[in-house]
Amino acid sequence: MINANSHLPYAVGVDFGGTSIKPALVQCAQIIKRGVPFDPQNHTAAETLLKMEASIRELCVDLPGLVPVGIGLPGFVDSLHGIVHGLSNVVGWDEVPVSKILSERLKVPVILENDANAMAYGEWLYGAAANTQHAICVTLGTGVGGALILDGKLFRGAQLAAGELGHTSIDFNGVSGPYGNLGCLEMYVGNHHISARALAAYAAAGVAAPTPECTPLDLCVAAHAGCKVALDLWAIIGNELGAAFANIVWILNPDVIVLGGGVAKAGDLLFPHIERSIKSRTSSVINAKLRIVPATLGNDAGAIGCAALALAAGS
Amino acid sequence: MINANSHLPYAVGVDFGGTSIKPALVQCAQIIKRGVPFDPQNHTAAETLLKMEASIRELCVDLPGLVPVGIGLPGFVDSLHGIVHGLSNVVGWDEVPVSKILSERLKVPVILENDANAMAYGEWLYGAAANTQHAICVTLGTGVGGALILDGKLFRGAQLAAGELGHTSIDFNGVSGPYGNLGCLEMYVGNHHISARALAAYAAAGVAAPTPECTPLDLCVAAHAGCKVALDLWAIIGNELGAAFANIVWILNPDVIVLGGGVAKAGDLLFPHIERSIKSRTSSVINAKLRIVPATLGNDAGAIGCAALALAAGS
Numbered sequence: 001m002i003n004a005n006s007h008l009p010y011a012v013g014v015d016f017g018g019t020s021i022k023p024a025l026v027q028c029a030q031i032i033k034r035g036v037p038f039d040p041q042n043h044t045a046a047e048t049l050l051k052m053e054a055s056i057r058e059l060c061v062d063l064p065g066l067v068p069v070g071i072g073l074p075g076f077v078d079s080l081h082g083i084v085h086g087l088s089n090v091v092g093w094d095e096v097p098v099s100k101i102l103s104e105r106l107k108v109p110v111i112l113e114n115d116a117n118a119m120a121y122g123e124w125l126y127g128a129a130a131n132t133q134h135a136i137c138v139t140l141g142t143g144v145g146g147a148l149i150l151d152g153k154l155f156r157g158a159q160l161a162a163g164e165l166g167h168t169s170i171d172f173n174g175v176s177g178p179y180g181n182l183g184c185l186e187m188y189v190g191n192h193h194i195s196a197r198a199l200a201a202y203a204a205a206g207v208a209a210p211t212p213e214c215t216p217l218d219l220c221v222a223a224h225a226g227c228k229v230a231l232d233l234w235a236i237i238g239n240e241l242g243a244a245f246a247n248i249v250w251i252l253n254p255d256v257i258v259l260g261g262g263v264a265k266a267g268d269l270l271f272p273h274i275e276r277s278i279k280s281r282t283s284s285v286i287n288a289k290l291r292i293v294p295a296t297l298g299n300d301a302g303a304i305g306c307a308a309l310a311l312a313a314g315s
Numbered sequence: 316m317i318n319a320n321s322h323l324p325y326a327v328g329v330d331f332g333g334t335s336i337k338p339a340l341v342q343c344a345q346i347i348k349r350g351v352p353f354d355p356q357n358h359t360a361a362e363t364l365l366k367m368e369a370s371i372r373e374l375c376v377d378l379p380g381l382v383p384v385g386i387g388l389p390g391f392v393d394s395l396h397g398i399v400h401g402l403s404n405v406v407g408w409d410e411v412p413v414s415k416i417l418s419e420r421l422k423v424p425v426i427l428e429n430d431a432n433a434m435a436y437g438e439w440l441y442g443a444a445a446n447t448q449h450a451i452c453v454t455l456g457t458g459v460g461g462a463l464i465l466d467g468k469l470f471r472g473a474q475l476a477a478g479e480l481g482h483t484s485i486d487f488n489g490v491s492g493p494y495g496n497l498g499c500l501e502m503y504v505g506n507h508h509i510s511a512r513a514l515a516a517y518a519a520a521g522v523a524a525p526t527p528e529c530t531p532l533d534l535c536v537a538a539h540a541g542c543k544v545a546l547d548l549w550a551i552i553g554n555e556l557g558a559a560f561a562n563i564v565w566i567l568n569p570d571v572i573v574l575g576g577g578v579a580k581a582g583d584l585l586f587p588h589i590e591r592s593i594k595s596r597t598s599s600v601i602n603a604k605l606r607i608v609p610a611t612l613g614n615d616a617g618a619i620g621c622a623a624l625a626l627a628a629g630s
Contacts, residue, residue: 158604160568243484251477252463
């Protein structure tokens with residue numbers, strides 16, 4: 001089904017996940033048509049690129065021709081040259097010139113972007129960070145990822161590695177994170193760390209944990225039912241996230257911080273604590289107009305952001 | 316004396332300090348002629364602006380006409396509209412439209428900038444951060460100031476208040492700083508805090524302090540003479556600065572961090588510890604090419620930066 005707004009440009013956005021690649025035909029903030037997802041695991045990059053090509057062609061079958069393509073990938077991506085240096089959880093993608101390969105076959109521009117940046121761009125253009133100049137987008141999940149929109153553009157840094165908020169430290173003498181950083185945020189508020197802390201807190205309180213796993217979702221259910229252990233833990237996590245965000249606020253003075261990912265679904269159990277923590281740690285000049293808001297595009301942010309980046313690159 | 320490179324444009328850069336205003340005629344990275352410094356204390360803004368006007372005219376007396384003017388001020392400055400909202404240590408400068416007043420009188424463009432930004436711009440264009448895209452400039456003195464050059468431009472943030480690195484925290488449960496931020500960097504490495512810590516360290520070690528004040532300079536002399544207390548303190552301070560800078564590195568992935576101000580004069584007593592601390596807390600992707608370097612323009616960075624900003628604004 002092709003949308004009636006045929007004067008608005010189309011692009012294909014490909015959300016390349018570790019176990020599922022989801023291509024979609026996109027028009028502005030809307031997914032017009034979804035391709036059949038496929039799994040990159042146990043396939044060579046060449047095989048996956050063939051599947052991707054076929055899926056992109058299929059998505060455009062009702063259009064006069066093929067349209068620009070943007071691909072968001074979880075890993076180390078050279079978005080300037082369209083090369084995948086390596087993916088986080090998929091083998092066989094070292095130094096693959098994806099843009100060159102696909103654009104030669106499809107005869108349309110094909111751009112690559114880190115998935116966190118793609119999501120941030122989507123949220124900035126059409127979601128929770130719309131109409132701002134300076135947005136910090138954070139994904140709270142197993143890891144804590146981030147991306148920066150500064151002066152109305154994606155900011156990537158010298159090695160295209162900016163925005164790694166999860167690896168910043170809130171305690172320079174704290175426990176060591178994956179790259180040796182003591183007190184790195186992810187060690188406090190990553191999914192698994194939240195669960196471990198919750199189990200310890202329930203044990204210390206002599207209260208039975210809601211589930212053996214104590215996932216962030218379980219902790220939301222428990223907190224909504226009035227469980228003090230869970231409520232206190234969300235307050236603690238909010239304070240810690242606020243401490244990390246306060247550093248970003250002092251450094252970048254953003255308009256908005258957008259929070260997505262599973263942990264952000266804690267919503268009112270978490271956001272007021274984050275806001276209070278940031279406010280108590282920053283000056284009124286920089287916190288008075290600052291907004292802390294949930295992401296609004298959900299799982300479609302990546303595809304929508306990639307498609308928009310593909311169109312922006314061509315303009 | 317007017318320089319022989321008369322084809323290069325001139326501008327006046329005014330370094331507006333709390334007790335001394337220093338105007339200078341600037342050509343690229345060179346101060347061609349220095350005006351007589353004057354003190355803004357115990358004068359109204361109107362009086363000081365008249366003096367500034369006379370000094371600017373005097374600096375240009377050998378030129379065919381007046382040239383663009385840039386003024387760097389210590390306080391809250393709206394560089395977009397040329398308004399001083401207020402100065403840190405000089406009363407009577409609330410909401411003064413300095414650019415409008417002076418440009419109407421002089422008939423040349425007059426731009427304002429926060430002094431930290433002006434210095435950073437100077438170091439980026441002609442000093443320690445030359446030929447980089449992403450530079451973090453830090454002044455280590457009584458306070459810890461900072462400014463950001465991102466994607467080859469000064470980055471100011473939503474309320475033009477970005478770059479306040481001294482107020483970022485390295486310990487979210489640490490001692491409270493001026494804006495309530497627990498563990499804020501300035502409380503560890505600001506001049507006076509270094510002195511207080513040094514006196515405590517000497518007392519704890521049962522060693523006589525080199526001077527009753529134990530200034531950073533005194534601590535440099537003591538360390539160079541082999542004093543273990545002083546050497547250890549520089550190592551501790553380097554570790555703490557490195558922790559704060561590692562956060563900036565994870566967030567912004569810069570090419571270079573430029574360190575100026577009195578404490579940076581500790582040089583080899585301090586820089587290797589900072590480098591080691593950053594390296595131990597970040598990934599090789601982002602630290603391999605990162606440089607930590609001393610500022611090179613010294614006290615002239617502000618005037619040179621302002622003059623360059625004045626020319627850039629007119630182009």
